[in-house]
Amino acid sequence: xxxxxxxxxxxxxxxxxxxxxxxxxxxxxxxxxxxxxxxxxxxxxxxxxxxxxxxxxxxxxxxxxxxxxxxxxxxxxxxxxxxxxxxxxxxxxxxxxxxxxxxxxxxxxxxxxxxxxxxxxxxxxxxxxxxxxxxxxxxxxxxxxxxxxxxxxxxxxxxxxxxxxxxxxxxxxxxxxxxxxxxxxxxxxxxxxxxxxxxxxxxxxxxxxxxxxxxxxxxxxxxxxxxxxxxxxxxxxxxxxxxxxxxxxxxxxxxxxxxxxxxxxxxxxxxxxxxxxxxxxxxxxxxxxxxxxxxxxxxxxxxxxxxxxxxxxxxxxxxxxxxxxxxxxxxxxxxxxxxxxxxxxxxxxxxxxxxxxxxxxxxxxxxxxxxxxxxxxxxxxxxxxxxxxxxxxxxxxxxxxxxxxxxxxxxxxxxxxxxxxxxxxxxxxxxxxxxxxxxxxxxxxxxxxxxxxxxxxxxxxxxxxxxxxxxxxxxxxxxxxxxxxxxxxxxxxxxxxxxxxxxxxxxxxxxxxxxxxxxxxxxxxxxxxxxxxxxx
Amino acid sequence: xxxxxxxxxxxxxxxxxxxxxxxxxxxxxxxxxxxxxxxxxxxxxxxxxxxxxxxxxxxxxxxxxxxxxxxxxxxxxxxxxxxxxxxxxxxxxxxxxxxxxxxxxxxxxxxxxxxxxxxxxxxxxxxxxxxxxxxxxxxxxxxxxxxxxxxxxxxxxxxxxxxxxxxxxxxxxxxxxxxxxxxxxxxxxxxxxxxxxxxxxxxxxxxxxxxxxxxxxxxxxxxxxxxxxxxxxxxxxxxxxxxxxxxxxxxxxxxxxxxxxxxxxxxxxxxxxxxxxxxxxxxxxxxxxxxxxxxxxxxxxxxxxxxxxxxxxxxxxxxxxxxxxxxxxx
Numbered sequence: 001x002x003x004x005x006x007x008x009x010x011x012x013x014x015x016x017x018x019x020x021x022x023x024x025x026x027x028x029x030x031x032x033x034x035x036x037x038x039x040x041x042x043x044x045x046x047x048x049x050x051x052x053x054x055x056x057x058x059x060x061x062x063x064x065x066x067x068x069x070x071x072x073x074x075x076x077x078x079x080x081x082x083x084x085x086x087x088x089x090x091x092x093x094x095x096x097x098x099x100x101x102x103x104x105x106x107x108x109x110x111x112x113x114x115x116x117x118x119x120x121x122x123x124x125x126x127x128x129x130x131x132x133x134x135x136x137x138x139x140x141x142x143x144x145x146x147x148x149x150x151x152x153x154x155x156x157x158x159x160x161x162x163x164x165x166x167x168x169x170x171x172x173x174x175x176x177x178x179x180x181x182x183x184x185x186x187x188x189x190x191x192x193x194x195x196x197x198x199x200x201x202x203x204x205x206x207x208x209x210x211x212x213x214x215x216x217x218x219x220x221x222x223x224x225x226x227x228x229x230x231x232x233x234x235x236x237x238x239x240x241x242x243x244x245x246x247x248x249x250x251x252x253x254x255x256x257x258x259x260x261x262x263x264x265x266x267x268x269x270x271x272x273x274x275x276x277x278x279x280x281x282x283x284x285x286x287x288x289x290x291x292x293x294x295x296x297x298x299x300x301x302x303x304x305x306x307x308x309x310x311x312x313x314x315x316x317x318x319x320x321x322x323x324x325x326x327x328x329x330x331x332x333x334x335x336x337x338x339x340x341x342x343x344x345x346x347x348x349x350x351x352x353x354x355x356x357x358x359x360x361x362x363x364x365x366x367x368x369x370x371x372x373x374x375x376x377x378x379x380x381x382x383x384x385x386x387x388x389x390x391x392x393x394x395x396x397x398x399x400x401x402x403x404x405x406x407x408x409x410x411x412x413x414x415x416x417x418x419x420x421x422x423x424x425x426x427x428x429x430x431x432x433x434x435x436x437x438x439x440x441x442x443x444x445x446x447x448x449x450x451x452x453x454x455x456x457x458x459x460x461x462x463x464x465x466x467x468x469x470x471x472x473x474x475x476x477x478x479x480x481x482x483x484x485x486x487x488x489x490x491x492x493x494x495x496x497x498x499x500x501x502x503x504x505x506x507x508x509x510x511x512x513x514x515x516x517x518x519x520x521x522x523x524x525x526x527x528x529x530x531x532x533x534x535x536x
Numbered sequence: 537x538x539x540x541x542x543x544x545x546x547x548x549x550x551x552x553x554x555x556x557x558x559x560x561x562x563x564x565x566x567x568x569x570x571x572x573x574x575x576x577x578x579x580x581x582x583x584x585x586x587x588x589x590x591x592x593x594x595x596x597x598x599x600x601x602x603x604x605x606x607x608x609x610x611x612x613x614x615x616x617x618x619x620x621x622x623x624x625x626x627x628x629x630x631x632x633x634x635x636x637x638x639x640x641x642x643x644x645x646x647x648x649x650x651x652x653x654x655x656x657x658x659x660x661x662x663x664x665x666x667x668x669x670x671x672x673x674x675x676x677x678x679x680x681x682x683x684x685x686x687x688x689x690x691x692x693x694x695x696x697x698x699x700x701x702x703x704x705x706x707x708x709x710x711x712x713x714x715x716x717x718x719x720x721x722x723x724x725x726x727x728x729x730x731x732x733x734x735x736x737x738x739x740x741x742x743x744x745x746x747x748x749x750x751x752x753x754x755x756x757x758x759x760x761x762x763x764x765x766x767x768x769x770x771x772x773x774x775x776x777x778x779x780x781x782x783x784x785x786x787x788x789x790x791x792x793x794x795x796x797x798x799x800x801x802x803x804x805x806x807x808x809x810x811x812x813x814x815x816x817x818x819x820x821x822x823x824x825x826x827x828x829x830x831x832x833x834x835x836x837x838x839x840x841x842x843x844x845x846x847x848x849x850x851x852x853x854x855x856x857x858x859x860x861x862x863x864x865x866x
Binding site for chain 2: 072075076077078079082087092098124125141145146163165167168170171172174175176187369370373379381386389390393394395
C-alpha cells in the first residue's frame with residue numbers, strides 16, 4: 001500500500017473548535033461508544049470497561065486479510081496481552097495485529113473505522129489502570145515497529161519507529177556515543193507510548209518531560225491518515241497527540257532530540273522529613289543547581305534526595321554554592337539519626353529492622369562495580385531501571401500519583417503519605433520536578449501537567465510494596481481513590497488518570513475542557529474506536 | 537558474598553511468576569530478529585498464564601536459542617531455560633532425537649575409560665573440527681600430560697538442548713570419570729550449566745574463561761579488539777563473570793559484545809534445528825548488531841561457531857582465544 005501524507009486540510013477540519021454539544025448519556029445513547037465517566041453525571045471514582053460485543057468482527061477480519069494484514073485470533077496471541085503492568089485489569093482482545101508499518105496501521109484503522117471495531121494500542125504495556133488492555137476488538141502491538149531509522153550526530157536528533165523500547169533506543173544511540181535526553185526510569189516503556197503520556201526522568205527538572213523532547217512525529221490518525229506533525233507542521237494535531245493518551249492517533253515514528261553520552265557524578269542526601277527534602281529539591285530546581293534530582297523514599301522514614309551531574313564543572317559549582325544549603329545528611333550522619341530515633345522508640349524496632357534490610361538489599365544494586373568507573377555511574381537508566389523492577393516490580397503494581405504546582409506540592413506529598421500510612425505497612429514515594437516549556441502550553445491541556453503550574457510541575461508516585469501480600473481489587477481502588485481525592489481537593493492533576501481512573505477526569509479538569517476534547521475526539525474518530533475507554 | 541548466597545539459595549520460580557516486565561525481550565536474539573513477542577519465552581509464559589496449555593504447539597519453545605541471556609535480567613528469578621527445556625521435553629520427539637537417545641543408551645552400556653590426566657577439556661563439535669586450535673588450547677591449558685580431551689559429551693549436550701530425558705544410569709556413566717578430575721573445562725555453555733548442578737563441588741569453568749586467564753593470551757589482547765564472549769557460559773554464571781570480564785576490560789581496554797545491561801550479545805542466533813543443519817541459519821542480523829558502530833581492528837572469539845559467522849559478516853581478522861598466545865608460549 002502506498003504511503004500517503006495528509007495535507008493540513010484534514011487537520012484543520014478535525015480540530016476546529018466547534019460549539020460544544022450537550023454530553024449527557026442520553027444525548028449519545030444511540031451513537032458510538034463513550035465511556036459513561038466521560039459524560040456529565042455522577043462523580044464517579046472508578047470505571048470497569050464493558051467488553052465489546054464483537055459485532056462485525058468477521059467482516060473486519062476479512063477486510064484485514066484483503067490487505068494482507070496478519071490477524072492472530074488464537075489464545076496464545078490473545079492471552080499474551082490479557083493484562084498490563086498493573087495486573088488488576090483483565091481483558092482479552094478478539095485478535096492481535098503486530099504493527100509493521102504506518103501503511104499497515106493506516107489500513108487497520110480505516111477498516112476499524114468502517115466496521116466500528118475498537119483498536120487498543122500497546123507499546124511496553126506498562127500502564128497500570130488497564131489503558132493498554134483490550135476489552136474486545138483488536139490489540140495493536142506496536143513493538144513490531146522498533147527500528148531506529150536515522151541518527152544525526154551533528155544535528156543531535158534521532159528518527160525512530162514509535163514502538164521501540166527506550167532501552168533499545170539507548171543501545172543504538174550508545175554505539176554512536178549518544179544518549180536520549182530524558183525517558184522514564186524503566187527500560188521497557190515504548191517511545192510512542194511515552195510521548196502520549198509524558199515520561200518523567202530525574203533530569204526532567206532541567207529538561208522537561210520526555211514528550212517535550214519530541215521535535216516531530218508521524219501519526220496515523222483514527223481515520224487512517226498518515227500525517228507528519230510538529231510545532232510548525234500540523235501543529236494542532238501535534239498538540240493533541242503529544243500527551244494525548246493515544247486518543248488522536250497512533251505514533252508510528254518520532255524525531256527526538258539527543259545528546260552526547262556522559263556518565264553521572266552521583267550524590268545522595270538523606271532526610272527524615274519529607275517536607276524538608278522536598279523543599280531542598282525545589283531549591284535545587286529553582287536555581288538550576290543540579291543536572292538531575294529526585295526523591296526516593298522508604299516510607300517517610302528514610303527520604304533520599306538524589307542529586308547528580310553530567311560534568312565536573314557543574315558538580316564543582318554545586319559543591320561551592322549549594323551543597324551547604326541542603327539540610328540532608330550523608331550516609332553515616334543519617335545512620336546516627338536513625339540510631340537515636342529508634343533507641344528512643346524501641347516499640348518501632350520492626351520498622352528499623354525493615355529499613356536496615358531494605359538498605360542492605362538496595363544499596364549494593366546502585367553501586368555495582370560493572371557500572372561504576374572512577375567514581376562515576378555509567379548507564380544510569382540500566383542501574384535505576386533494573387533496581388525498579390527488582391525491588392518494586394511484581395505481578396500487581398498500584399501506583400497512584402499526584403501532580404501539582406510547586407506551591408502545592410509539599411501538602412500533596414504529606415497528605416498522600418498519610419494515606420499510604422493508613423493503607424499499607426510499607427511503601428515508597430518517588431518525587432520529581434518537571435520543567436515546563438511555555439511554548440508547549442497547548443500540549444499540556446488535559447494532561448499530567450496541572451493547569452496552574454508555572455515554571456515547574458511536580459509529581460509524586462505513591463507505590464505500596466505489595467510483596468507476597470494479597471489485597472483485593474477493592475482495597476487497591478479505595479487506596480487510589482483516597483490519593484486521587486487529594487488531587488481534586490488541591491486542584492492538581494495525575495499521571496495515571498486514564499483507564500480505571502478516568503472517573504476523575506471531569507472532576508479534576510472540569511466539564512468545559514473535557515467536553516471540548518470530547519468534541520475534538522468525536523470529530524477525529526467518528527466511530528470512537530481508538531483506545532476506547534482510556535479517556536472517553 | 538551475601539548477595540551470592542542469597543542468589544544461590546533463593547528458589548527458582550516458574551512461568552506463573554512472570555510479571556511481563558519485558559526485560560527479557562531486550563536481550564533476546566529471537567525478539568531482535570522477529571519483533572514478535574509470541575516467539576519469546578515471555579510471550580509463551582504470559583499466554584500460559586491466560587489459557588495456553590502445555591499441549592498447545594508453540595514456536596517460542598522450538599525457536600529459543602538457549603543463549604540464556606534472559607535469565608540474569610529476570611527480576612523474578614524465573615528458571616527460563618529450565619522451563620523451556622521442560623516444555624521441549626513434552627513435545628513429541630523427532631526421529632533424530634530417538635536415534636540420539638538410543639546412541640546414549642548404547643554408550644552407557646560400555647565400560648567407563650579411566651582418566652589419563654587430572655584435568656579434562658570437554659570439547660564441542662566445532663572445536664573438534666579444528667584440530668590445530670584444539671591442540672593450541674590444550675597446550676595453553678597445561679599440555680597433554682595434564683589435560684585430556686573428551687568428545688563423549690556431544691550426545692549429552694544435544695540431548696540437553698533438545699530437552700530429552702537423560703536417565704540416571706546414563707548420567708552417572710558420563711559423570712563418573714569427571715568426579716575424579718581436579719578441573720573440568722567445558723566448551724559448551726549449556727553443558728557447563730548442568731555440570732555445575734550435577735557436580736556442585738567440582739571445579740568447573742568455561743573454555744573462554746580458562747583461556748582468557750592465561751597470561752600469554754591476555755598479553756596479546758589490545759584496546760582495538762572486540763572480544764566476543766560465548767553467551768551460554770557467561771550467562772550461566774553471570775554474577776561472577778560480569779565482574780571477571782569487567783576487570784579484563786579495565787586491564788586491557790578491549791571492547792566486549794556486551795549490551796548496556798552487561799549481557800552478552802550472541803553473534804549467532806541459531807535454534808536447535810539450525811544448529812543441526814536441518815534448517816538454514818540466518819545470523820546476518822545478529823552479527824551486524826554485534827559489530828554495529830564498533831571502532832575495532834580485530835575480533836577475538838571464545839567460540840568457533842561464532843568465528844565462522846563473524847568472518848562471513850566482517851572484514852576484520854577473527855581469531856580464537858587459543859590462537860592469540862604467542863607461538864613460543866604454546
